[in-house]
Amino acid sequence: MAHELYTRTNQKLYFAGLALEAWKRAETGQAMNAQALIQAERESALFHLYGAVLGLCHEIAGFYRLPEARAPRVDMLLNQVVLNAAPSPELAELVELAQQPETWLGRLLAAYAALFQPPQAPKKAKVDPTVPLIESVDLEAEEPSLGRDELEEWRKQLKGLALRFRETLTEC
Secondary structure (H helix, E strand, O other), rough: OOHHHHHHHHHHHHHHHHHHHHHHHEEEEEOOOOOHHHHHHHHHHHHHHHHHHHHHHHHHHHHOOOOOOOOOHHHHHHOOOOHOOOOOOHHHHHHHHHHOOOOOHHHHHHHHOOOOOOOOOOOOOOOOOOOOOOOOOOOOOOOOOOOOHHHHHHHHHHHHHHHHHHHHHHHO
């Protein structure tokens, strides 16, 4: 593999695509461990999408020769301090997307950060003492709010952004 910065971004986008395809197969399959396979592919896709964002940040930082060009985490590059020190339109767009939680990049970064949080039981309201202590329980696992289509959309957005940025980052 060439040692150009863009190769890592491309590789991570490709790996995310493979994880999304495996997720789709797991959804249609009848395996006993289908839920585990789906969860594994969801986490794999998130991991690789985060890596692709980091790779794109490295491309931009490398082009502009930023001191943070080898930062190991996205948040070390996508912040106002780095942007103020070395303003660039690409970095500014990424910082703006990352800081808004309703954007695809804001949601991707939040979903990736959530992977490292310990599981929490859902919070319940205080129980009325007159209610019986034995309650029925639904054994079906609650479906996570993050679907395959949404991750595929994030992948498309990121790929489009990378291609658009690369057009402007080429030296003539």
